[in-house]
Amino acid sequence: MATLQLKQVVKEFGDARVIKGVDLEVHDREFVVFVGPSGCGKSTLLRMIAGLESTSSGDIVIDGERINEVAPADRGLAMVFQSYALYPHMTVEDNMGFSLRLAGVAKAQRREKVLAAARILQLEPLLDRKPKALSGGQRQRVAIGRAIVRNPSIFLFDEPLSNLDAALRVKMRIELARLHDELDATMIYVTHDQIEAMTMADKIVVLQNGLVEQVGSPMELYHHPRNLFVAGFIGSPKMNFLEVRVIGAGPDGVTIELPSGATCEVPVAGEGLAAGSTLTLGIRPEHLYESEQAVVEGEIVVIERLGGETCLYLQAGDDSMTVVTDGDVAHRVHDKVSLAFEPRRAHLFDAEGDALPSLHRHPLAAMKRGENRASSSPTPDDQ
Amino acid sequence: MTMLASKRLWLAVLAWGITLVMFFPIFWMFLTGFKTEAAAVATPSLFFSPTLESYMAVLERTDYLKFAINSVIMAFGSTALALLIAVPCAYSMAFLPTPRTKGTLLWMLSTKMLPPVGVLMPIYLIFRDTGLLDSQLGLVIVYTLMNLPIVVWMLYTFFKDLPKDILEAGRMDGAGTSQEIIYLLLPLTLPGIASTGLLAIILSWNEAFWSLNLTSYDAAPLTAFIASFSSPEGLFWAKLSAASTMAIAPILVFGWLSQKQLVRGLTFGAVK
Numbered sequence: 185m186a187t188l189q190l191k192q193v194v195k196e197f198g199d200a201r202v203i204k205g206v207d208l209e210v211h212d213r214e215f216v217v218f219v220g221p222s223g224c225g226k227s228t229l230l231r232m233i234a235g236l237e238s239t240s241s242g243d244i245v246i247d248g249e250r251i252n253e254v255a256p257a258d259r260g261l262a263m264v265f266q267s268y269a270l271y272p273h274m275t276v277e278d279n280m281g282f283s284l285r286l287a288g289v290a291k292a293q294r295r296e297k298v299l300a301a302a303r304i305l306q307l308e309p310l311l312d313r314k315p316k317a318l319s320g321g322q323r324q325r326v327a328i329g330r331a332i333v334r335n336p337s338i339f340l341f342d343e344p345l346s347n348l349d350a351a352l353r354v355k356m357r358i359e360l361a362r363l364h365d366e367l368d369a370t371m372i373y374v375t376h377d378q379i380e381a382m383t384m385a386d387k388i389v390v391l392q393n394g395l396v397e398q399v400g401s402p403m404e405l406y407h408h409p410r411n412l413f414v415a416g417f418i419g420s421p422k423m424n425f426l427e428v429r430v431i432g433a434g435p436d437g438v439t440i441e442l443p444s445g446a447t448c449e450v451p452v453a454g455e456g457l458a459a460g461s462t463l464t465l466g467i468r469p470e471h472l473y474e475s476e477q478a479v480v481e482g483e484i485v486v487i488e489r490l491g492g493e494t495c496l497y498l499q500a501g502d503d504s505m506t507v508v509t510d511g512d513v514a515h516r517v518h519d520k521v522s523l524a525f526e527p528r529r530a531h532l533f534d535a536e537g538d539a540l541p542s543l544h545r546h547p548l549a550a551m552k553r554g555e556n557r558a559s560s561s562p563t564p565d566d567q
Numbered sequence: 568m569t570m571l572a573s574k575r576l577w578l579a580v581l582a583w584g585i586t587l588v589m590f591f592p593i594f595w596m597f598l599t600g601f602k603t604e605a606a607a608v609a610t611p612s613l614f615f616s617p618t619l620e621s622y623m624a625v626l627e628r629t630d631y632l633k634f635a636i637n638s639v640i641m642a643f644g645s646t647a648l649a650l651l652i653a654v655p656c657a658y659s660m661a662f663l664p665t666p667r668t669k670g671t672l673l674w675m676l677s678t679k680m681l682p683p684v685g686v687l688m689p690i691y692l693i694f695r696d697t698g699l700l701d702s703q704l705g706l707v708i709v710y711t712l713m714n715l716p717i718v719v720w721m722l723y724t725f726f727k728d729l730p731k732d733i734l735e736a737g738r739m740d741g742a743g744t745s746q747e748i749i750y751l752l753l754p755l756t757l758p759g760i761a762s763t764g765l766l767a768i769i770l771s772w773n774e775a776f777w778s779l780n781l782t783s784y785d786a787a788p789l790t791a792f793i794a795s796f797s798s799p800e801g802l803f804w805a806k807l808s809a810a811s812t813m814a815i816a817p818i819l820v821f822g823w824l825s826q827k828q829l830v831r832g833l834t835f836g837a838v839k
């Protein structure tokens with residue numbers, strides 16, 4: 185059992201308020217990802233949970249116990265640093281066993297626990313090496329191994345993959361997800377990479393400027409972003425935004441007029457919106473498709489062919505738009521294309537940037553990464 | 568290419584020239600120690616029949632070993648004490664800085680600009696009243712305080728180079744402050760600490776002002792030993808040279824053996 189609650193947590197460095205009152209609930213065995221742009225306070229929040237940074241006000245609660253004043257080592261947490269922070273003068277084995285040595289665990293027992301962790305991470309052949317003699321990916325695994333040996337109730341990761349090359353990053357991402365299943369541990373993971381967040385998280389916490397913008401499952405954030413910031417941050421390529429005019433609003437949605445003159449009814453709650461007021465329409469590049477309907481028309485400025493799919497960058501009047509389409513489209517630069525989208529795929533944001541609530545919940549919005557496994561796999565007793 | 572080669576040659580010649588000019592007095596002193604008193608004052612010459620006469624005379628008349636032991640005790644004792652005080656001090660300055668840390672460091676270093684003779688009177692009186700005059704402990708204390716600013720400053724720069732993450736990882740692993748220092752900080756900054764210690768030993772060994780003023784016989788180190796030959800017997804060049812050679816020999820050998828360590832610590836960061 186390991187749950188974590190943050191209650192109105194605040195961090196001030198001198199006069200600068202860096203974390204401005206964060207509330208958060210982390211459930212047992214959840215994989216929670218803090219994501220946000222550089223400088224938004226992700227690391228600071230993680231370090232406050234770890235106890236490496238004091239908390240200016242608010243409560244940090246682990247398993248029902250307030251631990252604001254508890255020393256880092258006594259919180260039952262383990263942290264993996266972005267720089268790995270291995271002890272350069274110790275072998276891999278000593279690195280991994282350092283916490284046990286400090287705790288006065290006998291040598292034989294220490295070795296046994298280190299070996300168990302090394303086996304999980306395929307580190308056995310490296311146990312006698314010093315960190316200097318390891319590759320980046322191996323160092324990363326040692327850092328994770330050092331955390332595993334401590335058998336923590338919660339793992340904390342601060343951008344652990346950002347020093348690895350792209351291929352290794354993908355590999356370690358999968359390995360971490362596997363580890364999460366295998367260890368059945370609660371994990372909190374900091375990244376500025378929204379792909380890491382989408383692929384690994386049960387729950388994503390989007391932070392900006394020291395405040396939580398939205399908390400939810402990856403699919404919830406993707407399909408139901410609460411505001412412009414989250415809509416723009418989650419998803420790649422970025423969501424397209426267009427200024428649109430309200431024509432009317434009813435129980436079935438809001439009817440809008442696009443810059444092209446086309447109209448459509450978006451199924452969001454907007455009753456009481458005055459006709460003529462302006463809203464921001466958000467539509468993801470992958471939800472635009474070519475159509476005679478010509479809801480949006482534009483000229484191709486740049487084409488990026490990725491093989492499996494193709495990104496078209498358009499100039500549509502005053503707006504730049506991105507479209508993700510089939511890998512085999514034959515378009516060339518300066519071709520004119522006309523596009524359409526399904527209204528239920530569109531998002532509308534008011535002048536404050538808040539999303540108008542959608543009238544239909546996406547069926548996957550409540551799904552968690554590990555959930556299908558838990559519900560579908562038979563228990564050993566069944567056999 | 569030839570331009571470059573000739574430039575290098577000239578630089579080498581220049582460097583050797585300067586080195587020889589600087590080293591010559593010591594070399595000459597070394598030679599003079601092996602001459603008779605008569606040869607020492609005669610027309611300077613590189614060719615003479617060497618003799619241990621002067622060394623014998625010096626060793627016969629004074630207790631060289633006692634002075635040498637005093638020097639060793641005070642140089643190593645004061646350095647150990649200075650490191651013991653400076654390590655926690657530099658640790659807190661490097662890893663728990665306040666807005667005033669930089670200013671404090673500068674202030675500490677600025678105390679080295681005070682001429683020692685300016686505080687001779689108060690220190691002499693304090694030593695007289697506390698019975699520290701002519702005691703090993705007294706000089707150990709003075710040397711410790713004398714070297715402390717430099718030792719703290721150097722350790723601070725070495726500690727600053729250590730990635731903070733490593734100590735934080737240690738704290739997450741359950742290390743208290745003292746364990747952090749013993750298991751992580753000290754082993755990782757050992758080259759830096761060693762070169763700092765070596766420098767402090769050399770500075771203490773060569774110190775003459777305080778040793779001449781605060782000791783007479785019991786606690787007198789080798790600097791006082793040389794001085795005792797210079798004033799009453801200033802004309803006996805050979806004996807003075809022999810005594811000086813014996814006084815600087817230990818530290819020269821020590822410096823020679825540790826030069827690699829010293830240079831490494833002073834030029835590169837501690838952990839690389």
Ligand SMILES: Nc1ncnc2c1ncn2[C@@H]1O[C@H](COP(=O)(O)OP(=O)(O)OP(=O)(O)O)[C@@H](O)[C@H]1O
Pocket residue numbers: 197200202220221222223224225226227228229376
């Ligand atoms: N010790 C400190 N003193 C003063 N300000 C700090 C300190 N540490 C962090 N900050 C400030 O707090 C803000 C958040 O920093 P933090 O390191 O948490 O950002 P981050 O979200 O982790 O960014 P990145 O993705 O670049 O790592 C930044 O504006 C930073 O300048």
Ligand SMILES: [Mg+2]
Pocket residue numbers: 226227228343
């Ligand atoms: Mg960070």
